[in-house]
Amino acid sequence: MSEIPIIGLNKQYESIRPELDGAIARVLEKGSFILGAEVAAFEREFAEFCGVSNAVGVASGTEALQLALMACGVGENDEVIAPAHTAVATIAAVEATGAHPRLVDIDLARYTLDPDLLQQVATQRTRAIIPVHLYGCPADMRSILEFTGRKNIFVVEDCSQAHGASYENLKVGSLSEIAAFSFYPTKNLGAFGDGGAVVTNDPALAERVRLLRQYGWKEHYISSIKGINSRLDELQAAILRVKLNYLDQWNVRRRKLADLYFELLADTELVLPLQPEDSKHVFHQFVVRHPQRDALRAFLKEQGIQTLIHYPAPVHLQPAYANLGYLIGSFPNTELASREILSLPLYPELNEQQIVLICEKIKAFLKSFR
Ligand SMILES: Cc1ncc(COP(=O)(O)O)c(C=O)c1O
Structure with a gap:
């Protein structure tokens, strides 16, 4: 594999x-x-x-x-x-x-x-x-x-x-x-x-x-x-x-691969990213949300699929920022996001078959979980 x-x-x-x-x-x-x-x-x-x-x-x-x-x-x-x-x-x-x-706090639809x-x-x-x-x-x-x-x-x-x-x-x-x-x-x-x-x-x-x-x-x-x-x-x-000359085409490719994720994950329980009508999203990350995020991540890892969490600990709950004076519960949307978000692989060099495989594995996980 x-x-x-x-x-x-x-x-x-x-x-x-x-x-x-x-x-x-x-x-x-x-x-x-x-x-x-x-x-x-x-x-x-x-x-x-x-x-x-x-x-x-x-x-x-x-x-x-x-x-x-x-x-x-x-x-x-x-x-x-x-x-x-x-x-x-x-x-x-x-x-x-x-x-x-x-x-x-953030708006949970845009994450901004x-x-x-x-x-x-x-x-x-x-x-x-x-x-x-x-x-x-x-x-x-x-x-x-x-x-x-x-x-x-x-x-x-x-x-x-x-x-x-x-x-x-x-x-x-x-x-x-x-x-x-x-x-x-x-x-x-x-x-x-x-x-x-x-x-x-x-x-x-x-x-x-x-x-x-x-x-x-x-x-x-x-x-x-x-x-x-x-x-x-x-x-x-x-x-x-050199790379700036390729940025537009790389972003087009990211959006195309994101479209494939949207298509293949459409009828799952995952919360998919918003593509606001006022904007052109460039999918630096493709971030999905699920209450069993940690189990999903562990399952994908076993299948050889790397994922990341951006970010697992909100800034206001990190030891170095205790000086800001915020407590758990200060920013409910941020805290919910940090518990449930998962960044799936998405970069121009990825191919369609890999996305299909990732989505199959995600669906297998979700099915086993029901
Ligand atoms: C949202 C955001 N702001 C600021 C930075 C800081 O950039 P750098 O790592 O180049 O200092 C990063 C990247 O790490 C980022 O993702």
């Missing part, structure tokens, strides 16, 4: 190997490794892809969020609203600015921040809201932007799981003042190491991120403001430039 892994990055490399090897060799032969021509070209190309005027390459998605918040002036004594159901990175980035994270709850958590100190387009599904941006309206609150999209997704025909990253992307290797657009980007239509915000990512240097060795070191490197930029 051949295993079905949760990700196929080696296969992806094989599929475009000559181009990637060429890009890597080009950087090594040139001998320039930090903030050079590859980064500048990638920033232009990625901005164009997102439909914005500026992209700034940085060292990770976490730091992209941190720098985006810092560029908006977020710091100590400020509060930033974020969903309770997200990668811990979202909250770590808020705390890295010195600001205090205020969490809100529930805008109806914003009014309850916003205070005079709220400076920013981070909608996370989780699993490739855009958050309900219209309601979030209606809420922030004329208030002095920045909206910082976390697009780390949604490269190429769109909402009302606009790409994520272009829907608010400023946005952050991760290029962690497993993302829809992934580097061969860490990487990230901040995108914005506001040239002043972009300029601030450019300064902040390198010690606040306007000119070399002279810090005009206090910054950090968070630079995208030339090797990663060259790799990302």
Whole structure:
């Protein structure tokens, strides 16, 4: 029995190997490794892809969020609203600015921040809201932007799981003042190491991120403001430039494979992902829900099918975040999701037969369980 892994990055490399090897060799032969021509070209190309005027390459998605918040002036004594159901990175980035994270529960259909709850958590100190387009599904941006309206609150999209997704025909990253992307290797657009980007239509915000990512240097060795070191490197930029050319076709493939899951799992008890009519989902993850999730996961593992849980422990219940002061029961939808969600394999290199097999095994499990 051949295993079905949760990700196929080696296969992806094989599929475009000559181009990637060429890009890597080009950087090594040139001998320039930090903030050079590859980064500048990638920033232009990625901005164009997102439909914005500026992209700034940085060292990770976490730091992209941190720098985006810092560029908006977020710091100590400020509060930033974020969903309770997200990668811990979202909250770590808020705390890295010195600001205090205020969490809100999610809408269980989209798995994204529930805008109806914003009014309850916003205070005079709220400076920013981070909608996370989780699993490739855009958050309900219209309601979030209606809420922030004329208030002095920045909206910082976390697009780390949604490269190429769109909402009302606009790409994520272009829907608010400023946005952050991760290029962690497993993302829809992934580097061969860490990487990230901040995108914005506001040239002043972009300029601030450019300064902040390198010690606040306007000119070399002279810090005009206090910054950090968070630079995208030339090797990663060259790799990302190659992969960016394939991102649309990879996302099409993800959606096609997701359609097959929808078709084959339609009449089961699993809760399947929502594809909101206002959005184009890019299925970074295909997340299903079932009360017997752990048993289903163990069964699939025995059958050689790898799955993951994004995420098994909500941020507010993790030991390091006890300081936020939340208890069990604070965010019922997030807590229910963390008990029942399961990410099935979904990536462009997977084939249809593998999806058919996964669905057969799931159905066998569900039948035995009835
Ligand atoms: C939703 C979300 N936000 C932020 C991040 C942080 O990105 P990185 O791992 O590149 O720091 C990730 C990825 O891990 C993520 O999934």
